[in-house]
Amino acid sequence: MAKLCVRSCCHTAVFDKDTMTHLFSPLRLRELTLRNRIAISPMCTYSATDGVANDFHLAHYGRFALGGAGLVMLEATATAPEGRISHGDLGLWDDAQIEPLARIASLVKAQGGAVGIQLCHAGRKAARQRPWHGNGPLGAEDLALRGESGWPLVSPSAIPFGADYETPSALEETDISAVMQQFVDAAGRANAAGFDVVELHVAHGFLLHSFMSPVTNHREDAFGGDFQERHRFPLQVVAAVRQAWPADHPLFARVSALDGVDGGRSFDETLAFSRELGRVGVDVIDCSSGGIGGHSASTAGGGGPRSYGFQLPYAERIRRETGVASMAVGLITEPELADSAIADGRADLIAIGRQALVNPNWPLHAEAALGRHDPAAPFQNWPEQYGWWLNGRQKIINAMR
DSSP: OOEEEEEOSSOEEEEETTOOOSTTSOEEETTEEESSSEEEOOOOOOOOBTTBOOHHHHHHHHHHHHTTOSEEEEEEEESSGGGOSSTTOEEOSSGGGHHHHHHHHHHHHHTTOEEEEEEEOOGGGOSBOOGGGTSSBOOHHHHHHHOOOOOOOEESSSOOSSTTSOOOEEOOHHHHHHHHHHHHHHHHHHHHTTOSEEEEEEOTTSHHHHHHOTTTOOOOSTTSSSHHHHTHHHHHHHHHHHHHSOTTSOEEEEEESOOOSTTOOOHHHHHHHHHHHHHTTOOEEEEEOOOSSSSSSOOGGGTSOOOTTTTHHHHHHHHHHHOOEEEEESSOOSHHHHHHHHHTTSOSEEEEOHHHHHOTTHHHHHHHHTTOSBTTBTTTTSOHHHHHHHHHHHHHHHHHO
16 A cells, blocks of 8 residues: 655654545446546536537536546436426437537546436426526516427326416327337437436426326326336336447436325335336436425425435435445535445435535545545646646645745
């Protein structure tokens, strides 16, 4: 084990260059090896035009790659125009959308990170205003001010998301097959764009999740009723995407561990569903909660207040009781909490969201906080275009002490 003696004016310290925290251990998923266990959580930016990524997206995701994340996951990307949450959603329903995303994928990988994309159909939660325009249903004012009109919504059953929302149409069985093919086709385009990971959005009240919840699925055919019937279509989509997605590429699924509303799905159902996800080839289950009604992430257990790492118990139980790797997300803000979660076997990956927006260099700062940097050259793991500047400055500071 290599060690380095570092001398200052006050003392001599021994720095272990091979120190490896759990958070910064590599993770192999099929033929992909992540450089660490930190993922950037998919976060919608609502900044595309006709589903096409632009320079904002390139800069936005490039910052995270420079910041040292092991996996940079792009935001919810619609599999069809009618599957968009808003007019600003990214899309992969058309080949013209591939090349701008390929630029992003190439940039992230050039910086040593892996890159993923989340595929989504918003279902009855589609056709909404961008958050800074109100986050409600699109209406006459949106059309007058921004030229943004709504479109017909679809769902497993004709149940609106809220009192002021349009009532969706219940998907016919022929339409269900078409939606599944849209996911498969989008995954093919993600592969053409060079993505390492695809994540299917099976959470937060969007279309696939709404098939699973008894709150939103009142169907009386093969896709509604008991647990097996309600979960049939999401599992068919996952299995079809897994078959189309390269065998050496990992497949993720984001789930809502529980609905957090009366009459909603229980965590026991999520455990059973997670076992089925593993059986059809999902490699990592991304553990969120809520979204059928109200906020996208529920309070702890559906009834208590949120706290730091409040969704970690979901990731821990899924990992332990199903044998499928899990990713934890939700108020994991400090490196020490993230590291201990990996060390204690509560999750295999940690997804960072808002903290990464505040500080895109969160992974690099976490290395320092966990003692994984050389005091004589604390910026050695930063991009070399930055590190040589910063380490030179640090040498000047050390010499002045």
